[in-house]
Amino acid sequence: GENVEQHPSTLSVQEGDSAVIKCTYSDSASNYFPWYKQELGKRPQLIIDIRSNVGEKKDQRIAVTLNKTAKHFSLHITETQPEDSAVYFCAASNPGANNLFFGTGTRLTVIP
Amino acid sequence: DAGVIQSPRHEVTEMGQEVTLRCKPISGHDYLFWYRQTMMRGLELLIYFNNNVPIDDSGMPEDRFSAKMPNASFSTLKIQPSEPRDSAVYFCASSSGTGGMKTQYFGPGTRLLVL
Numbered sequence: 001g002e003n004v005e006q007h008p009s010t011l012s013v014q015e016g017d018s019a020v021i022k023c024t025y026s027d028s029a030s031n032y033f034p035w036y037k038q039e040l041g042k043r044p045q046l047i048i049d050i051r052s053n054v055g056e057k058k059d060q061r062i063a064v065t066l067n068k069t070a071k072h073f074s075l076h077i078t079e080t081q082p083e084d085s086a087v088y089f090c091a092a093s094n095p096g097a098n099n100l101f102f103g104t105g106t107r108l109t110v111i112p
Numbered sequence: 113d114a115g116v117i118q119s120p121r122h123e124v125t126e127m128g129q130e131v132t133l134r135c136k137p138i139s140g141h142d143y144l145f146w147y148r149q150t151m152m153r154g155l156e157l158l159i160y161f162n163n164n165v166p167i168d169d170s171g172m173p174e175d176r177f178s179a180k181m182p183n184a185s186f187s188t189l190k191i192q193p194s195e196p197r198d199s200a201v202y203f204c205a206s207s208s209g210t211g212g213m214k215t216q217y218f219g220p221g222t223r224l225l226v227l
Contacts, residue, residue, distance in 0.1 A: 034215060043203060043218040044155070089155065093214070098143060098162060100216055104154045 002027040004092050006103030013080050014111050021106045023090035024072040030094040033073045035064060038087045038105075047088075048075070080110045114138070116219035118204050124225045130192040133222045136185055137206030145216060146179055146189050147203040155203075161187065194226045 003026040013019045025033075034049035050057045050064045050073065057064050061080075066073040077084055087107050091100040117136040125131055137144045145160040159169040164181045172179070176195070181187040191198055201221045207214040 032214075036218075043220050045218070046215050049215065098167065098214070099145060099157055099160050102155045102157075 135204030141206035
């Protein structure tokens with residue numbers, strides 16, 4: 001089955017700096033890669049996703065890049081703000097699966 | 113639109129008691145997932161259903177855990193008997209469509225504490 005690894009497990013940045021979270025996956029057939037944000041005590045919520053026919057996708061201050069050859073994808077947050085502080089999960093899925101395979105999460109802290 | 117609904121939001125029980133968690137998926141969604149989240153193990157998929165039929169229950173930790181989906185708008189996760197190590201946040205999520213490109217929408221979770 002699919003195995004998703006996520007790094008780093010914790011990340012602290014100064015407000016205004018950029019943050020990058022990286023994930024790798026094992027199944028070359030995987031073609032859907034969502035990112036979820038989970039604030040303290042809240043549910044995971046989708047913030048951005050990318051499909052395998054696209055190399056990069058951007059939504060305001062967040063962007064995701066995908067390298068299919070290397071089987072890794074990354075979340076980039078620019079101009080970080082304190083409200084970006086949360087746990088971020090990457091995930092992967094493939095046409096043969098009906099569920100998502102989640103990474104272990106990255107706790108991002110933005111220091112004001 | 114109402115999102116995924118879970119009840120109760122918090123549950124405190126004593127070891128050995130039966131616990132039942134409830135979930136109402138988003139209307140029209142044909143997939144329902146149960147997850148458990150702990151600090152040590154992260155987000156674990158326990159079981160998921162498609163059109164009310166259990167598809168993969170390989171994540172269910174042991175026979176004390178069972179899940180049902182009697183209709184398209186309701187699912188339960190039962191723990192009997194409960195143990196302190198079952199303390200966690202249990203999330204229900206739903207999605208629609210076929211293939212792998214499906215966004216999952218999570219409910220608010222049930223925070224379970226077994227004393």
